[in-house]
Amino acid sequence: xxxxxxxxxxxxxxxxxxxxxxxxxxxxxxxxxxxxxxxxxxxxxxxxxxxxxxxxxxxxxxxxxxxxxxxxxxxxxxxxxxxxxxxxxxxxxxxxxxxxxxxxxxxxxxxxxxxxxxxxxxxxxxxxxxxxxxxxxxxxxxxxxxxxxxxxxxxxxxxxxxxxxxxxxxxxxxxxxxxxxxxxxxxxxxxxxxxxxxxxxxxxxxxxxxxxxxxxxxxxxxxxxxxxxxxxxxxxxxxxxxxxxxxxxxxxxxxxxxxxxxxxxxxxxxxxxxxxxxxxxxxxxxxxxxxxxxxxxxxxxxxxxxxxxxxxxxxxxxxxxxxxxxxxxxxxxxxxxxxxxxxxxxxxxxxxxxxxxxxxxxxxxxxxxxxxxxxxxxxxxxxxxxxxxxxxxxxxxxxxxxxxxxxxxxxxxxxxxxxxxxxxxxxxxxxxxxxxxxxxxxxxxxxxxxxxxxxxxxxxxxxxxxxxxxxxxxxxxxxxxxxxxxxxxxxxxxxxxxxxxxxxxxxxxxxxxxxxxxxxxxxxxxxxxxxxxxxxxxxxxxxxxxxxxxxxxxxxxxxxxxxxxxxxxxxxxxxxxxxxxxxxxxxxxxxxxxxxxxxxxxxxxxxxxxxxxxxxxxxxxxxxxxxxxxxxxxxxxxxxxxxxxxxxxxxxxxxxxxxxxxxxxxxxxxxxxxxxxxxxxxxxxxxxxxxxxxxxxxxxxxxxxxxxxxxxxxxxxxxxxxxxxxxx
Numbered sequence: 001x002x003x004x005x006x007x008x009x010x011x012x013x014x015x016x017x018x019x020x021x022x023x024x025x026x027x028x029x030x031x032x033x034x035x036x037x038x039x040x041x042x043x044x045x046x047x048x049x050x051x052x053x054x055x056x057x058x059x060x061x062x063x064x065x066x067x068x069x070x071x072x073x074x075x076x077x078x079x080x081x082x083x084x085x086x087x088x089x090x091x092x093x094x095x096x097x098x099x100x101x102x103x104x105x106x107x108x109x110x111x112x113x114x115x116x117x118x119x120x121x122x123x124x125x126x127x128x129x130x131x132x133x134x135x136x137x138x139x140x141x142x143x144x145x146x147x148x149x150x151x152x153x154x155x156x157x158x159x160x161x162x163x164x165x166x167x168x169x170x171x172x173x174x175x176x177x178x179x180x181x182x183x184x185x186x187x188x189x190x191x192x193x194x195x196x197x198x199x200x201x202x203x204x205x206x207x208x209x210x211x212x213x214x215x216x217x218x219x220x221x222x223x224x225x226x227x228x229x230x231x232x233x234x235x236x237x238x239x240x241x242x243x244x245x246x247x248x249x250x251x252x253x254x255x256x257x258x259x260x261x262x263x264x265x266x267x268x269x270x271x272x273x274x275x276x277x278x279x280x281x282x283x284x285x286x287x288x289x290x291x292x293x294x295x296x297x298x299x300x301x302x303x304x305x306x307x308x309x310x311x312x313x314x315x316x317x318x319x320x321x322x323x324x325x326x327x328x329x330x331x332x333x334x335x336x337x338x339x340x341x342x343x344x345x346x347x348x349x350x351x352x353x354x355x356x357x358x359x360x361x362x363x364x365x366x367x368x369x370x371x372x373x374x375x376x377x378x379x380x381x382x383x384x385x386x387x388x389x390x391x392x393x394x395x396x397x398x399x400x401x402x403x404x405x406x407x408x409x410x411x412x413x414x415x416x417x418x419x420x421x422x423x424x425x426x427x428x429x430x431x432x433x434x435x436x437x438x439x440x441x442x443x444x445x446x447x448x449x450x451x452x453x454x455x456x457x458x459x460x461x462x463x464x465x466x467x468x469x470x471x472x473x474x475x476x477x478x479x480x481x482x483x484x485x486x487x488x489x490x491x492x493x494x495x496x497x498x499x500x501x502x503x504x505x506x507x508x509x510x511x512x513x514x515x516x517x518x519x520x521x522x523x524x525x526x527x528x529x530x531x532x533x534x535x536x537x538x539x540x541x542x543x544x545x546x547x548x549x550x551x552x553x554x555x556x557x558x559x560x561x562x563x564x565x566x567x568x569x570x571x572x573x574x575x576x577x578x579x580x581x582x583x584x585x586x587x588x589x590x591x592x593x594x595x596x597x598x599x600x601x602x603x604x605x606x607x608x609x610x611x612x613x614x615x616x617x618x619x620x621x622x623x624x625x626x627x628x629x630x631x632x633x634x635x636x637x638x639x640x641x642x643x644x645x646x647x648x649x650x651x652x653x654x655x656x657x658x659x660x661x662x663x664x665x666x667x668x669x670x671x672x673x674x675x676x677x678x679x680x681x682x683x684x685x686x687x688x689x690x691x692x693x694x695x696x697x698x699x700x701x702x703x704x705x706x707x708x709x710x711x712x713x714x715x716x717x718x719x720x721x722x723x724x725x726x727x728x
Contacts, residue, residue: 006052011060018066019043025073026083035080042084042106049095056170064163065090071159075198077361082152085113089156092118109150116142116153117160140186144389151386154190161187162199165206174636177606177620180207181629185408195329195362204262211604211620212265219261222275227258230344234282237340240311241348245286248307250300252288259283272656272724274715279345280318280337286348287356297352298323301334304350312338315345323355328415328427331359416467428465432490435461438473439494446497448475462488483509483557502556510548513555524565531612538610541628590614591639593651597622598728600651602704607637615639650700652682653707654728659720661693668717673699677710696726 007015023039030036046065053061069086072078084106091097092114099118103111144154165183168176184207191200209216238254245252259267259281267278286304290297301323318337326332334350351359415427418437428440434454438461439446452459453472465471481501489495502509517536518528526532533547540559542550553559590613597619599605604620608628615637618625629636657669666686673679679699686695701707707725714723 007060015047015060015062015066018063018070019047022066022070022073022083025070026080029073029078029083030080038106039080039083039087042087042110045105046087046091049091049097053094055167057167061090061094064167067163067166068156068159071162071199072156075162076155076159076196078152078155081110081113082156084110085117085152086156086159088114089117089160113150113153113156116150117156155194155196158187158191158194158196158199162203165203168206168210173638175633176210177636178629178633180210181626182633183207184626185630189408191362193329195331195358197359197362201260201262205260208262208265215265216261219264219275223258223261223264223281226281230282233340233342233344234284234346236342237312237338237344237346238284241284241286241308244307244311245288245304248303249291250288250304251291252286255285255287257283257285269724272658272722272726274722277722280347282344283347283349285356286350288350288352290352290354297354300352301350305334305336308338308348309336312340314338318347325417329362333359416465418465418468419470421470421472423470429491432465433461433488434459434463434465434471434473435485436489436491436494437465437471438475439489439497440491441473443497445473445475446494447481447501448477448479449473450476450479461485483555486557499556499558506552509555510551511555513551513553513559516554516561517551520561520564534611538612538614541631592616594618594622594624596624596727598652598654600653600701600704600707601641601649605639605641607639608632608635609637610635650680650702652698652728653701654696654698654726655707655711655714656694656696656722656724656726657686657714657720658692658694658722661688661691662719665693665717665719669697669714672713672717673697673710677706677713679706679710698728 022043023036026039027036030039043066047062050061050065055061055064065087068089069083072082072086076082088102088106088110091102092099099111099115102114161183164179168179171179183203188200188203188207191203205216234256238256242254259278264275264278264281267273268275271277286308288300288304290300295303315337318335320333320335322331322333322335332351332355335347336350337345337347340346414430416430416432418426418428420426420441426437426440428437432440434452435446435449438449438452449461451461451474452463453474454463454465454469456470481498483502485498486495486502489498514528521528521532533550537547537550540550540553542553550559554561591607592614593599594616599617599619605617606620606625606629607615607617608625609615617639618628659665666684670681670684673681679701681697681699683698684695685697686693699710701710711723711725714720
C-alpha cells in the first residue's frame with residue numbers, strides 16, 4: 001500500500017491520459033461494446049479503490065494497474081477479462097474489498113484470476129525468525145499452482161513484474177537487488193519459456209542497466225553509433241531482397257532489428273569477445289502471408305531461403321531450422337546469416353504470419369479460449385512444459401525452495417532429439433544422461449536401470465546423450481535407485497523420482513549424512529558443534545529447516561562435502577585479506593568475499609547476512625548472488641567498499657585468453673603484466689594446439705581499475721583474439 005495524499009489537477013490529467021491509451025489498445029481486443037464497457041467499469045472501480053494512494057515515485061497508484069493492463073493487451077495480446085483482472089489485481093491486497101466483491105461485480109473467472117494474483121501474506125512466529133522460510137519461493141510456488149486453473153494468472157504476473165522493473169529506480173537499493181535477482185532467476189526464464197520475447201528482452205535490459213550500468217551505457221552508445229554508420233548499408237542490403245521476393249510472387253513485409261544491449265553484453269561475456277566481434281548485430285525479419293497453393297509454410301520458408309541465398313552468400317554453420325524442429329518455447333522460424341555486398345554479416349529470420357504471431361505473443365498465440373478458460377492443445381512444447389510443471393506441483397511434499405531450483409533449471413534448459421530402439425523420436429534436455437532417458441520413459445524403467453546401449457554400444461548410466469543417439473535401456477528386476485545417481489542425473493523428473501525413493505529411506509540417509517560429516521570434520525581436526533552446524537547450514541542455503549535436513553541431503557548425495565575445510569575457514573577468520581574492505585552501518589559485522597565470484601575492490605557488490613552475523617559479499621552480477629537474492633531477499637545487506645589509497649590489500653582474479661600462437665607470445669604477456677603494470681602473477685596456464693593457444697592467468701590486482709586496464713592492454717597484443725575475466 002502506498003502513501004495517502006490528495007490528488008491535484010495534474011494527477012487527474014495523467015490518469016485520464018494513460019487510461020485513454022489503454023482504452024484504445026483494449027478496443028482492438030474487445031469483441032463488442034459490452035466487453036469494452038466492462039473494462040470501463042473495472043477502471044472506474046479500481047480508480048475509486050486506489051483514490052488518493054501514491055506509489056514510491058509519487059505518482060497516483062492507479063497508474064500501475066493501468067500500465068500492467070497495457071502490457072497485458074499490447075505486449076502479450078490477451079483479451080478483455082485479462083485486462084479487467086490486470087486493472088483489479090491489487091484491489092484485494094491493498095483495499096477493503098474482497099474476492100467475493102469482485103466475483104459479484106465482474107464474474108467468477110475475473111475473481112479467480114485476481115485471487116491467484118493476490119500475494120501470500122504470512123506472519124512468522126518470532127521464534128522462527130532466525131531460520132525463516134523463503135517467502136519468495138512460497139510466492140512463486142503459489143504462482144505456478146495457478147497453472148492448474150488459468151495460465152492468465154502467470155501472464156498478468158509477468159506484466160506486473162515488468163512494470164515494477166520499469167519503475168525500479170524509486171526502490172531502495174536492497175529492495176532493488178531483491179527484485180532484479182528474482183527477475184533474472186525466475187521471471188526472465190519464465191517469460192522466455194512462455195515465448196514472450198519483448199517482455200523478456202525489456203526485463204533483461206533493465207537488469208543490465210542497474211547491475212552493470214557502465215557496460216549498459218557503453219554498449220548502448222556503440223549501438224547508436226553503429227545504427228548511424230550502417231543503417232544505410234542495411235537498407236541497401238534489404239533492397240534486392242524486396243525486389244526478388246516481389247518478383248517471386250510473395251506477399252510480405254521486411255523489418256529491421258538490432259540486438260539488445262543485454263544480448264550483446266551476454267555474448268561478449270560468455271564468448272570473451274569485443275563489441276566489434278559481434279557479427280550478427282543486425283537482423284532482418286521477413287514475415288510473409290502463406291500462399292494457398294498446396295505448399296506448406298515450411299516449404300515456402302525454404303523457397304524464400306532459396307531466393308535470398310541466390311542474392312547473398314550465406315554462412316552454412318549459422319542456418320537454424322526451427323520450422324521442422326520448433327524451440328521448446330514453441331518458436332518457429334528459419335534463420336540464416338548472409339554477407340552483404342558492403343561486407344557486414346546480417347541475420348535473416350524467415351517467418352509466416354502465424355509464426356510471427358507466436359514469436360511476438362508467445363503462449364497467448366498457442367492457447368485458445370475454450371469454455372471460458374485457457375486450454376492447451378496438448379501438442380505444442382509450451383503445453384507439454386506446463387503439463388510437466390503441473391506434475392511436479394501435484395506432489396504435496398515438494399519443498400518451495402527445491403521447487404524453485406527445479407523450475408529454474410527446467411526453464412533455462414534446451415532440448416536435443418534422441419531415438420528409441422524402434423526409431424521413435426524423443427525430446428530430452430540437453431546434457432541429459434541415459435538414466436534421465438530411462439526415467440523419461442517410465443519411473444520403473446529408471447529405478448531398475450543398470451546400463452544402456454547407445455548406438456548399439458554398451459555405456460554406463462552416466463553417459464551424456466547427444467542429438468541423434470539411439471538408446472536402449474538395460475534393466476534388472478532387483479535393482480533400486482542409488483544415492484550416487486543424484487550426482488549425474490539432469491532432469492527434474494529423474495531427480496524427483498530418485499529423491500522420492502531416498503525419502504522412503506530417510507532415517508538411514510540422515511544417519512549416514514551425520515556420520516559422513518563427522519568423519520570429514522574429524523579428518524580436518526574439527527568437531528560437530530552448534531557453531532559449525534549453523535555455519536554450514538547457511539553455506540548450504542538450508543535456512544528453513546533443522547540440522548536433520550542437512551544430514552539427509554548429505555546422506556542422499558544432494559550436498560557434497562568437498563572443500564569442507566575451506567567452507568569452515570571463512571567462518572573462523574582465516575580469510576583475513578577480505579576483512580575491513582567493506583563498509584556498512586554496522587561496523588561490528590565480519591565480512592568475507594565470496595569464493596564463487598571473488599569480488600575486487602571498486603566493483604559493484606551486494607552482501608548477504610548469515611545467521612551468525614557474518615556478511616558474505618558477492619559481485620552484483622554473480623549467478624550465486626542472484627540465486628540467493630531470488631530466494632532470500634530478506635538477507636540482502638547494502639554494502640560499500642572502503643576506498644583506502646594506502647591499503648596494500650590485493651585481490652585474486654583470473655583472466656582467460658585465446659589467440660594465435662607465435663614465438664615470444666608468452667614473453668609479451670608476462671612482460672606487460674609483471675613489468676609494465678607491476679601485477680603479481682600467481683599462476684600461468686596456457687596450452688597450444690594446431691597453432692592456437694588457450695588458457696588463463698591467475699593474478700593479484702589492487703582494484704577493479706587495475707584489472708580493466710590489464711584486460712584492455714592484453715587485447716592489444718598481436719595475436720590475442722579474446723581476453724575476459726573468468727571464475728576461479
